[in-house]
Amino acid sequence: MVSKTVGLKQNEVWTVVAVGSVLAMLLVPMPPMLLDLLLLLHFVGALALFFIVLMLREPLEFSSFPSVLLFAALFRTALSVAVMRAILTNGLAGQLVVSVGEWVLGGNFLVGVVLFLTLVIVQFAVVTGGANRIAEVAARFTLDALPGKQMSIDADLSAGLITEEEARRRRKQLELEADFYGAMDGAAKFMRGDAVTAFLVAVLCFVGGLLIGVWQRGESWETALRTYALLTVGQGLLVQIPALLVSAAAGFIVTRAASDESLGATVAKEAKAQPDALLFAAGIAALLGLLPGLPKVPFLVLSIGMGVGAWWLRQQALKPPAQPTTPSVTQHPQDFTAFVRxxxxxxxxxxxxxxxxxxxxxxxxxxxxxxxxxxxxxxxxxxxxxxxxxxxxxxxxxxxxxxxxxxxxxxxxxxxxxxxxxxxxxxxxxxxxxxxxxxxxxxxxxxxxxxxxxxxxxxxxxxxxxxxxxxxxxxxxxxYAPDIMSRQEVQALLEQVRQTHPAVVEEVTPQLLSRSEIHQVLCNLLAEGVPIKDMVAILEAMADAARLSKDTDFLTERVRRRLARLICQLVQLPDGTLPIIALDPAMEQRLLTHVQETDGGRLLVPDPGLWQRLVEEIARAAERVAAEGVQPVLVCSGALRLPLRRLLGRFLPRLPVISYEEVNAAKVSMQTKAVVGGDLA
CATH class of the missing domain: 3.40.30.60 (FHIPEP family, domain 1)
Known part of the structure; x- marks a missing residue:
């Protein structure tokens, strides 16, 4: 904790020193040797920044780049003011400015002026303008895509594909990405203004120096023009070239897509994959070299070089992959389970x-x-x-x-x-x-x-x-609870019961019932809206019934009798009675004769005409009872209840069907609202 605090303080000290240096350049005259050092630092720093951007794999690796851009613009402006002050005051701005000016001018100050203006135009109209537009579009697209990305993260989290920590990390990454491109959009505006400022400073330096040299120092127009043109061009180039590098770095970073490699490695790999492009370019260069009046040697040399390069790349692509010298690792079959989930x-x-x-x-x-x-x-x-x-x-x-x-x-x-x-x-x-x-x-x-x-x-x-x-x-x-509940959820319920009632679970499974049989009973209960919270009572009822029969329909009915009080509470009136619709005894006996044992359990297969009329009569009775503001309940014998509920659920899924045995087990009184099926029996 102590070392972290010291590190933070050191970083803050460096920031304060950098800002103080900028203020000093704006306010305090600088000696020529210090100006040479600052100009060289500016140039080398821009080169380092440019190469750092080229080596990035993704823009967020340099998330502080917008702030660095702003500080670079501030440093460059302060340095331009410091050099201009030295030129106008003493007519000297360090050996570096004079050397660059003499090397560029070469005895003709117009050459330097044209070169300086060319750099300004290229930076302002091409590099800075393009980077400004790209940053604006990138910020807009990033913000537009943010809702969809957030939705994808939330959906993956809800589906259990990622953990809460991974979702938090992805959201933080999206937040940083949006902040970065938004900040780059603003920093690009500073770059555009910085390019204009550099040009205006150079113009003011040249005009001001010319006037001071002629009127205050008594120099001739020719001497003053040569002296201040040399210094202005040297100062302008030493400022504009680093500014051009920084602007180009800004353009590279906003156009950089996420990759596992640096920009140079990515471009080289993708270019090598297209040898035919080099071959076409070599052919066009050869044709141009044959045209009369054009120099043939450069075109032919370039054509031969590109042709050889295209041939080499094609041969590399046709070579079989090198055999590994180390023992081969056993390859496992690919896992496609994620695609069938x-x-x-x-x-x-x-x-x-x-x-x-x-x-x-x-x-x-x-x-x-x-x-x-x-x-x-x-x-x-x-x-x-x-x-x-x-x-x-x-x-x-x-x-x-x-x-x-x-x-x-x-x-x-x-x-x-x-x-x-x-x-x-x-x-x-x-x-x-x-x-x-x-x-x-x-x-x-x-x-x-x-x-x-x-x-x-x-x-x-x-x-x-x-x-x-x-x-x-x-x-x-x-x-659809029976379809949603899987055996994995059943296992989770059993493990939960095992923590508090291990004897109950050990008695039921795997000695008496398998997990699949328990799962089927729970699905039967959920299909009729019966809560399965009391797993202890459910397992005890299954343990008692499993000694008589392992038929899941039989087990379901025995569990329902154990939960009879809970089942009746779901539908009984405030006074404790059940508003029932009863089946006529004759109709009930007739339906029992149509119950058949199948692989899917006990099913009711009545005569279609009889069944249609009976369903219509039950539906009318249920509507009359529901019109009174109560939930009707159909009551029948225990032997008929489950087959009748299975068939009736297709037509009246919200009508509960309870057996007389369950009513007796719950010890509740019934209030008969209607008797159906008497005229059809």
């Missing part, structure tokens, strides 16, 4: 619904799905696996699809910025988009938020878009 529960969202699953845009869908999984575990004892949520651009914008084990089982339309008003057919219509409640099929309207009070006054139940999806998903999970 099927998510237990999956929700696909249309484009307009994607923001509902993005926390950074205020979406709470993923959080509410987590709460739903917790609620189902508390209420039903069902361990719902992670729900995968992802976008699907093939869907209509406001459509969502719910899949179970890869198969679409339900879908619905949702409008994120509206509310769903759910009512009944007799309620007055509302102003909005007519729809159906996706969870229960009731008539509904998508209305604007400001119409909520009006809809509630008319008797509608108003919910938001996220609640609509969550309610629909909850009903789908409950309906």
């Amino acid at each position: 099927v998510d237990p529960v999956e929700v696909e969202l249309g484009f307009a619904l994607v923001p509902m699953a993005m926390e950074q845009e205020g979406g709470k869908l993923l959080h509410r799905i987590t709460n739903l999984r917790r609620k189902l575990a508390e209420e039903l004892g069902l361990l719902v696996p992670p729900v995968r949520v992802r976008d699907n651009l093939l869907l209509p914008p406001n459509r969502y699809v719910i899949k179970v084990r890869g198969a679409k089982v339900s879908e619905g339309d949702c409008y994120p910025h509206n509310l769903l008003a759910i009512g009944a057919p007799q309620l007055p219509p509302l102003e909005g988009v007519a729809a159906r409640d996706p969870a229960f099929g009731l008539p509904a309207y998508w209305i604007a938020p400001d119409k909520k009070r009006e809809a509630e006054r008319c008797g509608y139940t108003v919910v938001d878009a996220e609640t609509t999806i969550i309610t629909h998903l909850s009903e789908v999970i409950k309906a």
Whole structure:
């Protein structure tokens, strides 16, 4: 901890020294030798920065580059001011400025001026302008792609493909990427202004020096012109060349794609993969060398060189791979299991619904799905696996699809910025988009938020878009709970019971029942909405019944009798009675004669005409009881209950079927609302 603090303080000291040096260059006259050192430091620092960028594998390896750009521009401006002060004050700016000016001018100051202006134009119009535009586009594209990347991370996290730490790391990476390109967009504006400033400083230095030399020092126009042109060109080149390198580095870093190699290695590898391009270029160079008036030797030499290079690259590509000298390692077959993985529960969202699953845009869908999984575990004892949520651009914008084990089982339309008003057919219509409640099929309207009070006054139940999806998903999970629960979840439940009641688990499995038989019994219970939270009671009931028979239907009925009190509590009235619809005894006896034993369990196979009329009569009776505001329950004998429920579930899935044995075990009284089947028996 102490060493870390000392390191931080040292870094801060270096920053303070650098900023202090910039201020000193702006305010304090510098001796010529120090100016030579600062100009050389500027030039070498720009070279180092340029090569650092070329060696990067991805831009975020140099995330402080925008700040370095800003400091480089500030340092360059201060250095230009310091050199200009020395030129205007003493007519001297160090040996380095004079040497560069004399070498470039070569006795003709116009050559140096043209060269300096060329560098300024190239930097301002080409390099800086291009880097500025690229940084702006990169920042915009990065921000536009951010929601989709966040959605992908959240979906992978919900599906259990990545851990919370990995998701946090990826989100941090996305945040750094967005901040980096946003900062580069701003830093590019400083680079553009810096290029203009350098040109203006050079002009002011030349004009000011010329006026000072002629009017204050009494020099001739020719002497002053040569002296200050030499110094201005030397100063300008020593400032503009490093500025050009820094601008080019900025352009490279914003155009750099993530790779495992440096830029040079990537370009070389990709260029070597195209030998035909060198061959075509060699042919064109040879043809140009044959044209009259053009120098033949350079074209032919270049053509031969590129042709030989293309031939060599082609030969390298045709060579078989070198045999390894070390003993070969046994290769294992590739693992393709990730491509055949099927998510237990999956929700696909249309484009307009994607923001509902993005926390950074205020979406709470993923959080509410987590709460739903917790609620189902508390209420039903069902361990719902992670729900995968992802976008699907093939869907209509406001459509969502719910899949179970890869198969679409339900879908619905949702409008994120509206509310769903759910009512009944007799309620007055509302102003909005007519729809159906996706969870229960009731008539509904998508209305604007400001119409909520009006809809509630008319008797509608108003919910938001996220609640609509969550309610629909909850009903789908409950309906398809047997398909969602796998033997892995059964094993997790058994391990949980083993921690507190090891004797119960050891008695049941593997001595009496296999895990698959326990799984089938639990699926039978979930298919009728029976909670499986009390695993101890369920396992004890199975242990008692397994000594008589291992038939899963028989085991299910015995477990239901053990849970009879809980089953009846789910449907009984506040006064403790059950509002039942009873089967006529004659009809019950007739249906028992149609029960058959099959590989899939005991099934009811009645006469189609009789069954259709009976279902219609039961449905009418259930509607009459439901109109009183209570949940009707169909009651029959224990021998008929499960076969009748299996067949009736296809037509009236929300109608509970309870046996008289379960009612007696729960010790509750019945309130008969209707008797059906008497006229059909």
